[in-house]
Amino acid sequence: MATNRTDYEPAAIEPHWQQYWESQKTFRAPDDADKPKYYVLDMFPYPSGAGLHIGHPEGYTASDILARYKRARGFNVLHPMGWDAFGLPTEQYAIQTGTHPTVTNARNIENFRGQIKRLGFSYDWDREIDTTDPDYYRWTQWIFLQLFKRGLAYVDERPVWWCPELKTVLANEEVIDGRSERGNHPVERRNLRQWVLRITAYADRLLEDLKGLDWPDSTKRQQEAWIGRSEGAEIEFPIAGDTEESLRVYTTRPDTLFGATYMVIAPEHPAVNKIVTAENRDAVDAYVRKAAQKSDLERTDLAKEKTGVFTGAYAINPVNDQKIPVWVADYVLVSYGTGAIMAVPAHDDRDHEFATEFSIPILQVIENQDLPEAERADLPYTGPGVLINSGAFSGLPSDEAARRITGTLAERNLGRPSVQYRLRDWLFSRQRFWGEPFPIVWLPAQDYDKLDADLRPEEPVRYTADGREWYAAPIAESALPLTLPEVESYQPSGTGESPLANVKEWVDVWYNARTGQTVPATDPRPEGDHWLAARRETNTMPQWAGSCWYHLRYLDPRNQDHLVSPERFQYWGVPDYYIGGAEHAVLHLLYARFWHKFLYDLGVVTEPEPYKKLFHQGIILGEDGEKMSKSRGNVVNPDTIIEEHGADALRAYLMFLGPLEAMKPWKSQGIEGITRFLKKVWRELIDREGNRQSRITDAPETDTETLRLLHETIKKVGEDIEALRLNTAISQMMIFVNHLQKTDTFSLETGKTFVRLLAPFCPHLAEELWERLGETPSVCYAPWPEYDPARLETETVKVVFQVNGKYRGDAQVPKAADQDTVLAAAKDQPRVATHLDGKTIRKVIYVPGKILNIVASP
């Protein structure tokens, strides 16, 4: 079965074993195995036209090593791969060339799959999934329907990020510094009707459950910051004069309420129009218009001066009945808190800047008495302290004052404790063709009344356009998947509508108000008055949708009745290890947690978190130390490396570069060292005729040093794999092979043990050697070697001698030697003696088996 090559020729042995694994289905993960399960998940790739990037095999090799190791450890390992294939590049290619995205997608997947297979990863290809496959997105749509029914999906006309270049709206998470995350195009605000998912309903749980996750700290912190929980109070400020109006503000510092010398409301705040006085209206209107035109980049640019206008209105401070002016300023965001603030210039940097700019009084109400007298009046001061100028509350520490002021206001129904989140609801619709269609139709108001109760969401979802009200109604679950129609043009309209809106024969349907079934409007209307004329939703879902739950579909990829069957989930559960890039820290990883928690609430899964253990592989830079990019011409193509050095060498080298999580540059010369190592492994085991080396004996290993090093290597490689310290695992294997090279003879058992250690890293070579050493394939299921702790022990140990902390020699001493014996041995050494000469020993520190430090002074 092994190849007949006499030399190490990866180009011959790698395809051979890849075919073997494929034909034998070596990595098929049975669902009914009588073994403990282990689920290793990779972040699945977007199959771009550019093919595999070197960053893909980095993470995938690490997970593959873990998967193969766990298999050898007796686990039934689930290690799947699939395609996150909806997305803009494929659609843009379709726009440019007219090629249907399905065609491009199939071609790209074909290419990716081939590249991945050439790397020898141990995926169970029977479980391959593709988010654009109707059998897959049927369940994405199904989950959406459940969200819809439970009131977690709604439409909202709201200012959203619109990217003129991409001709679509983007989520907050997809906008970085006023530019699109994908493509780096400028974005602007537009008011559009959008689907939104109520992720904020899960904010507290998403935050709370982070604590129990075994994730990189930085990623947890990023999610924590993104959710941005803050505790404070909402306070009611009545508007002065003949009006019932009042402004509600949110503040984290109710203790500074006496220092509020003005208020600010956001330009978009609905109260602006109601409170503005006649003489100020023109100026306010102009300001509001201007603010609306500003991009958020302009609005959030810290360097710029604060702007705002006075509304002419005054509000009453509920604690002291002071009249304070109400301003409109764009430094207050309508989308956070209540869209209005009480401004305390003495104790807030931003308010201080604004008050200084517009000559508004600044009143200190907090004093930090830990500061020297001279500095206590330095403003703004934003820390805690003791209240001053605050009526009955003066003299209280700020934290206690905050509680008492909130309590007093609550009694008068003018305030209450409040928790706010920075997290906004998730903007979930895109004006694109290449995405999951929403399983939703729109009905006019009068028809919505005819809708069966079972089809109605908890709260009606509706919007108004051209004076008519439209209501959302769900398509029957049994009618899923709702597939994408054929279209003639993929060009977005640019008006905020998807290309699907142009496909009349798809959009217009007869909708059954009892069952949710639809038939095309081009067909005759079916019998019965419960068949209503309806329009399909023409937006599609964002790319994140499919990846929110893919970890579940791998468990049961062909199930036609369930997203995942309870039995399959019962056995496989959620991934034990999830490996992927840190760039998804808040996007995919937050969305997926949200959907998974929702599925948990539905009872589809019985675990509240999808990814218990997460690891981010670091970025591999180009040889010049810069990020790889086509324009720099420093891109390393995995295919080229495989041709020159083989997949095993590429895998091992990627792991050997440095710590998996670190950002590190690629060096073409470095891979030579790995190639040399693999050739050396071959040569130590195989002679020139391709047979087992004659110096390998059948007898048990007798050389104690070989045995000790072998067991040390078993221990280190195993422990390092568990911790994904794969670079040092490879170092240890190199040390071992260097040792074998120096021995005259070693046993067959020693050789076979080493091959098993090498197998997760370089599986092709390991299979080949395994068979040539007389075993039958596959090495993948050969049990992982156990190390014998007794073999690691030596009779004597090396103790380092130090005088005053400096190395002055060492000696092998019996393990149980006591301090006096070792001290005597040390003193015997001339080098130690020299440094003790003329000195008195003040102290001796002896760490058995490690070190003997003699502290001596004249």
Added chain:
RNA sequence: GCCCGGAUGGCGGAAUGGUAGACGCUGCGGACUUAAAAUCCGUUCCUUGCAAAAGGGUGAGGGUUCGAGUCCCUCUCCGGGCACCA
């Protein structure tokens, strides 16, 4: 501005508070060869020294300790995240 992470030879990196530089790359010297490739051996932190050895050395400065790359404080630089969220 705030919050993280990092800084070790010519390079990638290794080191439960216990000989800093494992392993690999590169360079240099040598062996084998007609020659080359491949392979093997030696050497490769700096200074002094023929050597033995001595001194210095993990971004900078201080501290804790018998002993610090590792722990603590201050600072510099680099990378990442957040950034008017009241």
